[in-house]
Amino acid sequence: MNIFAEIRDLILATLDDMVRAGDLPEGLNTDAITTEPPRDAAHGDMATNAAMVLAKPAAMKPRDIADALAGRLAQDARITSAEVAGPGFLNVRLAPSVWQGIVGAVLAQGTDFGRATLGQGKRVNVEYVSANPTGPLHVGHTRGAVFGDALASLLDFAGYDVTREYYINDGGAQVDVLARSVYLRYQEAHDLSVDWPEGSYPGDYLIEVGEALKAKVGDKYLDKGEQYWLEDIREFATDRMMDLIREDLAALGVEMDVFFSEKSLYGTGRIEAALDNLRGKGLIYEGVLEPPKGKTPEDWEPREQTLFKSTAHGDDVDRPVKKSDGSWTYFAPDIAYHYDKVQRGFDALIDVFGADHGGYVKRMKAAVSALSDGKVPLDIKLTQLVKLFKNGEPFKMSKRAGTFVTLRDVVDQVGPDVTRFVMLTRKNDAMLDFDFDKVLEQSRENPVFYVQYAHARVASVLRKAEEAGITADDATLAKADLGLLDHEAELALLRKLAEWPRLIETAARTNEPHRVAFYLYELAGDFHGLWNKGNEVTSLRFIQEGDAATSQAKIALARATAIVIAAGLGILGVTPAQEMR
Structure with missing residues (x-):
């Protein structure tokens, strides 16, 4: 039940x-017509730009269109008033029964309320994390993992067929560095002293890998040149690192559908085939690039x-x-x-x-664009940096990682639910x-607590209803x-609940799962506001002593709120709280 879509259809x-x-006149294009909450709630329940959109192509004044449209809309039983504002915007107020009907729809559909058909089953590949398999995931990967996973869930909720994918960067020189670093730990496992060259991976996480390699091959690789062991240790170390990465992702509640190896592209003709596709379109050629900006002729070799x-x-x-030496870039x-x-x-990437x-x-x-002849859109989302603080100071790097704060450091401190929600409290590029x-504060300033507390409060209402004998x-x-x-x-809470289906479509169209977190915070605010008013106005309390019928109506509103919160938290990958401790 998307009341905004219903009123747009009516318009x-x-x-x-x-x-x-x-x-x-006939032939007007109505695609750009919208119905949405007005910027100022005092102006009405919904606003439409219909008259402004149609005025120029219809060669009419927008107010004339708006006045005529308002008169006709006011005849619909769902609409109590339609008023023209400014140059031709139309503000609409709906009957309370429309908002009240939202509760029934939520209770009937449960957490599927708001699930959309926007995607129409189109296949979307969401690739995220894709960290080099050279160590544990760090806090930057954490944000990308949470964002990508929530985006995938959002798109699924909006009706897309989603594949979650991890691209294993195991074909580059960094994996050779990993293998050499593991070899040093392997030597240490044999009680040999080693020197760590600059650019290697000295984190403690490779100690276990070196010992595992010793357990597997004994002293087979000792005193041998890397031509004897580099390839074997590359594979061994990469497998171990991917096991570690999978464990990190599992700790965050992230599961991938596909792990794709970059190495599988080398020596198999697949890189050549892709470039042949582009060459056939006249897009591959031999040439000399202009010097990059800032380069002088003295330090640029064409x-x-x-x-x-x-x-x-x-x-x-x-x-x-x-490259000019024949190797791939x-x-x-x-x-x-x-x-x-x-x-x-895939229909979209x-x-x-x-x-x-x-x-x-x-x-x-x-x-x-070139490979798909413009048929498959690619959207690239950049996740900005995360700054960590504790006790008012920047959080120190992990000893285990050697150079950075790991995903596990964060999850171990606050848990996966808090980690995931907080990572979505800002737009990805902020x-x-x-x-x-x-x-971890229990205050309104902490959005995780504020939303979870709303859900927990509803759970407490249901427990008290049971104690009072209210079905x-x-x-x-x-x-x-x-x-x-x-x-x-x-009614304010009902209106906010009614925005949920529209919010899902908007967030899915823009690939912005943070909108879900923002909405949940606003919904929780409206719920807490109603709860607090009940402390002063007894008729607003969810349980009305001696009046089961009124109690059930109010509990129904609370329960609908909890359902939508649970659905939203489900998209974010967060478990709803039944009680706060």
Whole structure:
């Protein structure tokens, strides 16, 4: 039940009537017409831009269209008033029964209330985390993991067929560094002294890997050149690191559908096939790039390379795919990987990258546009940095990791639910301050607590109803006299509940799961506001002593609120609280 969509449909149907009556010309495009909450709630329940959108193509004054539309809309039983404002905006007020009916819809559909058909079953690939398999996930990966996972859940809720994917960067030089670092730990496991070269991975997490390698091969690799052990240890170390990464993701409640290995692209002809696709479209050529900005002729050596004509698909400059020495650039396997996605038949692709990948966006979008002939859109979401604080001071790096704060450091401090919710309290491209003390505060300033507390309060209402002998199962509550919910504080909460289906569609269209977290905070605020008013006005309390019928109506509103909160938290990957401790 999307009341905003229903009223928009009513407006479109009314405009069709006006066309048939000769009050509007035929052939008008109504796609841009919206119905949404007004900026100022005092102006009404909904506002529509219909008259403003149609005025120019209809060659009419917007107020004339708005006046005629208002008169017709006012005849619908759901609408109590339709008033023209400003140059031609139309503000609409709905009958209380419309809002009261939301409760029945929520109770009937449960946490599926608001589930949309926007996606129409289209296949979407969401790739996120995709960290180098060289160590445990750090706090930056944590934000990307939470964002990507919540986005995937949001799109699923909106009717898309979603695949969650992790791209294992196991084909580059960093995995050789990992193998050499594991070899040093392997030597240490044999009680040998080692020197750690600059750029290696000295974290304690590799101690166990070195010991495991010793247990597997004994002294087989001691005193041997790396030509004898590098490839074997690469594979061994990568497998161990991916096991560690999977454990980290599981601690955060993240499960992937696909783990795709970059290494599988090398030596299999898949990189060549992707570039052949582009070459067949005249987009691969041999050339010399202009010097990068800031480079002087003295420190720039022009050399011929194999280039992708990415400027033909919106990039600023063409990009090299093969170096002058014949080896692939980092971009070449990424092209092949996305070509594989296109070939798998996805209707849309989403990549979640860290903020340091901003320079990669245009070239990657250009590649997918070229590979799919513009048929498969790629949206790249960048997640900004997270600043960690504790006791008013920056949180220190992990000894185990050696150089950074790990995902486990964060989850062990506050738990997965708090971690996930807090990571979504800012838009993905905004910096995020994560204060370990504040995220555990029991106050309105802590959005995690505030939302969980609302759900827990409803659970307490249901327990008290049971103690009072009031039947409060969902089927019974759905039959309550919801017309008793007529106080403005109750209607305000009902209006907020009614926004949920619209919010889902808006968030899914923009790929912005943080909107769900923001909405839940606002919904919790309206619920707490009603609760607090009940401390002063006894008629607003959810349990009315000696009046089971009125109690059931009010409990139905509380229960509907809890259901929507649970649905929203489910999208965010957070478990609703039954009580606060």
